[in-house]
Amino acid sequence: MELLGLDEIRDLLGGVSKQRATIIVGRKGFPDPLVTLKMGRVWDGKTVRAWITKNRPGPADED
Structure with missing residues (x-):
């Protein structure tokens, strides 16, 4: 299982700012985090x- 934090999601979104990534992950329809730890939220990579x-086709298609 691939786990992602906000910084990894920022990379997948093409290096958007932390503020922009926070807005995106807070939108209705974005996958819910698996867990929220003291260090932050953690998402399932496959779902994200x-x-x-x-x-947002583009950067996530590139592995």
Whole structure:
């Protein structure tokens, strides 16, 4: 299982700012985090990649 934090999601979104990434992950329809730890939220990578491919095609398609 691939786990992602906000910084990894920023990279998948093409290096958007932390502020922009926070807005995106807070939108209705973005996958819910698996858990929230003291260091921040953690998402399932497969679910996030699928959302990005559907809603923001481009960077997530590149592995």
